[in-house]
Amino acid sequence: MSDQHNVVLLTFPDAGAWRPAFDEAQRLPGLRMVAAMERSADGLLEVKDTFTRGAGMATVGSGVLGGLIGLLGGPVGVLLGFAAGAALGNAAEEHQAAEGGAGLIVLSPRVPDGGALLALEIRESAPDPADELAARHGAAVERIDAHDFTERIRAAEKRAEEETAEESAGETADGGPSVQGS
Helix, strand or coil, X not given: CXXXXXXXXXXXXXXXXXXXXXXXXXXXXXXEEEEEEEECCCCCEEEEEEEECCCCHHHHHHHHHHHHHHHHHHHHHXXXXXXXXXXXXXXXXXXXXXXXXXXXHHHHHHCCCXXXXXXXXXXXXCCHHHHHHHHHHCCEEEEEEHHHHHXXXXXXXXXXXXXXXXXXXXHHHXXXXXXXXX
């Protein structure tokens, strides 16, 4: 198997069984991010924990790079360069976090009542490490190509935007609140 960028889903029928697998998943080779979702027996869904390898590195790295570029402007340039670089790096990380949240929304129907789901974003050279992790903790495994999953998220976001636009248009047509420019 060549290097595959996947979203690997580990489904646990028992809500309490995910924690040891979550802790172990953080050490999987190629792991970028893992999130744990749990659904109570009465259907309440909760994101219980998340882990992102290298979180904060874009912010710090961009800040340092900005500071180095700012050396050309002296001490004030270093300060301004670091601040600008850190702000850009933070914006990139916030964008990634928002995409991760959208992904969890798309996956939420897969979490069984009274169970849990671990979603791993991972580059796999072989499926064995994740499959063995699932077997040790009694989880079912499903793989989704990361590119296909990204397309599913974009399609869901587009549907949500269209529904919001239709609702807004319906409110305006029904005499509800409308926004007009000045």
